[in-house]
Amino acid sequence: MSSPLSGVMVSGGPGCHGRIDRADDPALPPAVLITVHDDAPPGVLREVCAGAEEQGIPTAILSGPPSDADDAGRHAAGESRLEVGVGIGPDGAVVVRHALVPAAVLVLDGGSPPSRVRAAGADAARIVAGLALRAM
Amino acid sequence: MSLVIGVDIGNSTTEACIAEVVPGEVARLASSLTRTTGVKGTPANTAGAVTAVRRALEAAGRPSDALATVLLNEATPVISGLAMETITETIITESTMIGHNPDTPGGEGLGVGMTVALDELTTVEADVPVVVVIEAGADFDDVAHLLNGASERGVDVVAAVMHGDDAVLVVNRLPHRIPVVDEVSAVEKVPLGMLAAVEVAPPGRTIRTLSDSYGLASTFDLDAEQTRQVSPVARALSGNRSAVVVRTPAGDVTDRRIPVGTLTLSGSGRSLDVGVDGGADAIMEAIGRVAPLTDVHGEPGTHVGGMLANVRDTMTDVTGQPASDIRIRDVLAVDTVVPAVVRGGLAGEVSRENAVALAAMVRTSRSRMQAVVDAISVELGCETVIGGVEGEVAVRGALTTPGASVPIAIIDMGGGSTDAALLDRDGAVSAVHVAGAGELVTKLIDSELGLEDRDAAESVKRHPLAKVESFFHVRHEDGTVQFYTDALPPAVFAKVVTVTPEGLAPVPVRGSLEEVRRVRREAKRRVFVVNALRALVQVAPQGSLRLLGSVVLLGGSALDFEIPGMVADALAPYGVVCGIGNVHGTEGPRNAVAAGLVDTHAGTAAGPTAASREAVS
Numbered sequence: 173m174s175s176p177l178s179g180v181m182v183s184g185g186p187g188c189h190g191r192i193d194r195a196d197d198p199a200l201p202p203a204v205l206i207t208v209h210d211d212a213p214p215g216v217l218r219e220v221c222a223g224a225e226e227q228g229i230p231t232a233i234l235s236g237p238p239s240d241a242d243d244a245g246r247h248a249a250g251e252s253r254l255e256v257g258v259g260i261g262p263d264g265a266v267v268v269r270h271a272l273v274p275a276a277v278l279v280l281d282g283g284s285p286p287s288r289v290r291a292a293g294a295d296a297a298r299i300v301a302g303l304a305l306r307a308m
Numbered sequence: 309m310s311l312v313i314g315v316d317i318g319n320s321t322t323e324a325c326i327a328e329v330v331p332g333e334v335a336r337l338a339s340s341l342t343r344t345t346g347v348k349g350t351p352a353n354t355a356g357a358v359t360a361v362r363r364a365l366e367a368a369g370r371p372s373d374a375l376a377t378v379l380l381n382e383a384t385p386v387i388s389g390l391a392m393e394t395i396t397e398t399i400i401t402e403s404t405m406i407g408h409n410p411d412t413p414g415g416e417g418l419g420v421g422m423t424v425a426l427d428e429l430t431t432v433e434a435d436v437p438v439v440v441v442i443e444a445g446a447d448f449d450d451v452a453h454l455l456n457g458a459s460e461r462g463v464d465v466v467a468a469v470m471h472g473d474d475a476v477l478v479v480n481r482l483p484h485r486i487p488v489v490d491e492v493s494a495v496e497k498v499p500l501g502m503l504a505a506v507e508v509a510p511p512g513r514t515i516r517t518l519s520d521s522y523g524l525a526s527t528f529d530l531d532a533e534q535t536r537q538v539s540p541v542a543r544a545l546s547g548n549r550s551a552v553v554v555r556t557p558a559g560d561v562t563d564r565r566i567p568v569g570t571l572t573l574s575g576s577g578r579s580l581d582v583g584v585d586g587g588a589d590a591i592m593e594a595i596g597r598v599a600p601l602t603d604v605h606g607e608p609g610t611h612v613g614g615m616l617a618n619v620r621d622t623m624t625d626v627t628g629q630p631a632s633d634i635r636i637r638d639v640l641a642v643d644t645v646v647p648a649v650v651r652g653g654l655a656g657e658v659s660r661e662n663a664v665a666l667a668a669m670v671r672t673s674r675s676r677m678q679a680v681v682d683a684i685s686v687e688l689g690c691e692t693v694i695g696g697v698e699g700e701v702a703v704r705g706a707l708t709t710p711g712a713s714v715p716i717a718i719i720d721m722g723g724g725s726t727d728a729a730l731l732d733r734d735g736a737v738s739a740v741h742v743a744g745a746g747e748l749v750t751k752l753i754d755s756e757l758g759l760e761d762r763d764a765a766e767s768v769k770r771h772p773l774a775k776v777e778s779f780f781h782v783r784h785e786d787g788t789v790q791f792y793t794d795a796l797p798p799a800v801f802a803k804v805v806t807v808t809p810e811g812l813a814p815v816p817v818r819g820s821l822e823e824v825r826r827v828r829r830e831a832k833r834r835v836f837v838v839n840a841l842r843a844l845v846q847v848a849p850q851g852s853l854r855l856l857g858s859v860v861l862l863g864g865s866a867l868d869f870e871i872p873g874m875v876a877d878a879l880a881p882y883g884v885v886c887g888i889g890n891v892h893g894t895e896g897p898r899n900a901v902a903a904g905l906v907d908t909h910a911g912t913a914a915g916p917t918a919a920s921r922e923a924v925s
Contacts, residue, residue, distance in 0.1 A: 186480040187477075222448065222474075225480060227476075228476060270779055270795075272780070273795040275795070277801075278798065302777065302802050303802050305802070
């Protein structure tokens with residue numbers, strides 16, 4: 173299945189615009205950006221995307237320099253036009269960040285249960301939607 | 309010259325005012341405030357009173373052995389009890405409907421078919437419309453795969469009901485958007501092999517078919533009698549964005565009134581029975597007819613009987629008087645609405661049930677105050693005396709408010725009771741106590757918002773609300789926006805919060821700010837405004853509020869950010885000057901009694917001297 177918007181292979185489900193190299197492409201609708209380490213367990217990305225998709229907020233996977241979850245999250249949030257990004261580290265740690273907020277909004281250690289990873293993805297979307305966060 | 313301290317033991321707070329006194333002259337040094345220990349008018353008050361005295365001494369910079377006299381108020385010890393009873397109940401039988409509102413249902417439209425479990429889907433014949441019931445733990449990709457497989461075989465999958473929060477994910481993976489209701493916690497109880505309808509409205513809309521009696525009739529092919537039977541289902545579902553109705557042989561939703569018993573009100577030489585399920589208005593009207601009230605009993609073996617027995621038991625515990633000697637002298641009944649989990653519901657549905665809250669007030673014997681005096685005297689080792697009657701001292705304290713003049717009435721809005729007193733031109737003082745004050749407001753807020761957290765309810769009562777709209781700004785309840793240069797914590801993001809001196813505190817509700825604000829203001833109006841008028845009518849000359857002249861608000865609730873305004877608004881039509889007390893021009897609405905005790909002791913109390921004193925109530 174391919175995304176109707178970016179034309180590249182989708183790796184995050186129907187709510188995800190797939191992998192992108194740059195976030196300033198005007199053809200790409202605003203999205204929560206996810207920067208994921210190549211070694212991260214694949215299930216983590218799937219759950220983060222599912223969480224955001226259930227909330228109805230689009231996601232896209234932004235390439236970035238290999239780094240830990242926090243730096244990846246900072247990079248993604250900084251590039252996102254919605255100012256919200258999720259970083260996934262090599263061990264599956266998840267960090268949700270807002271571009272203008274100095275501290276991480278949400279931090280999950282690697283190996284967290286899928287339901288909590290899903291909730292983190294949902295919370296990233298809920299920041300955009302202006303809804304109270306569920307992990308709080 | 310001697311060092312004198314006036315101590316006012318109230319229902320919630322104990323206040324002290326310390327002064328140097330020579331006859332005819334008072335030099336106030338300091339005041340203090342602490343939480344009342346125990347129930348007002350009982351020896352347990354000693355600890356709080358001693359704390360208040362020590363704090364005042366500290367603030368004044370005086371050693372405790374310099375203290376000559378401690379003055380206490382002769383309060384008519386008024387003890388209040390609260391009780392609340394639900395009078396309606398919603399019951400769903402045979403798991404006939406799911407009427408909760410998940411945040412994110414999937415798809416939209418109406419689907420009608422036979423309920424079938426996900427793992428039975430392979431056995432269903434083609435062309436049969438089915439509503440698939442999906443249990444906990446199913447992965448959204450697997451579910452979508454199975455539903456698509458069934459559709460390819462010709463099975464008409466028209467809707468689904470599921471346990472997990474996956475409805476949007478599943479629908480996004482189907483070629484046709486079908487309505488899916490998710491987060492159904494007891495999905496395993498959905499009866500299988502029955503005709504069911506699932507409806508999901510578009511975003512921003514509410515369902516139209518299942519919330520309408522004739523919509524249900526058309527959907528399930530019902531006759532007139534059956535339609536009459538299902539109309540409570542329609543009513544229960546109105547306003548929802550999604551719903552499921554299953555047609556079972558005896559399924560129903562009932563909305564029944566719980567028999568909670570009758571109150572027997574005694575007063576003016578007769579007694580009157582009133583059913584509690586008649587609501588607060590009927591109870592208050594009956595109380596008005598037997599006024600002044602001498603005692604109230606609840607029908608034994610009923611909810612209200614248990615409720616008043618509890619109040620009496622509490623009074624027995626704190627006063628040591630036998631239950632048979634305790635007389636309930638006033639009752640305030642308030643209608644309220646309590647969110648309650650629906651019995652038989654499959655998704656933790658909550659319905660708003662009617663309830664009645666009662667505040668009951670008991671007067672205990674006067675001798676208990678002497679016990680407090682004795683205990684304080686022993687504890688502090690100095691002379692302790694009862695320095696004045698509360699109502700009179702308070703009204704004379706209030707009269708020191710700049711701009712106040714006789715005739716003057718006070719309303720002291722405390723924690724357990726609301727007190728009113730009137731000082732007329734002849735120096736006569738009359739006073740009343742009525743049941744219901746701050747504690748009842750807190751309880752109403754707590755139960756109406758379903759907080760089950762007294763501290764959160766107290767915070768809602770005391771502080772204005774705001775909605776956190778981003779990490780950097782909040783919108784206050786009056787619409788003004790405040791920007792923050794430092795990011796707000798994620799714990800308050802997008803929440804309704806109370807704006808406290810310590811910062812923003814989240815209110816644990818799903819409802820909107822407007823809803824919380826409405827509940828808060830209504831609770832205050834139904835207790836403080838109703839009680840202020842009820843009490844003032846009893847002390848006003850000829851029962852006419854127009855003859856009152858001026859009303860000074862005292863007590864902790866007079867410091868509230870909106871109660872004084874609400875009471876003043878309610879009194880405005882009677883041409884009454886109403887405002888917040890400012891005792892001696894410096895003390896605000898607090899300390900009227902404590903400062904008044906010192907003034908009385910020094911012989912400098914304000915106002916005309918009483919030719920005769922009369923006490924009402």
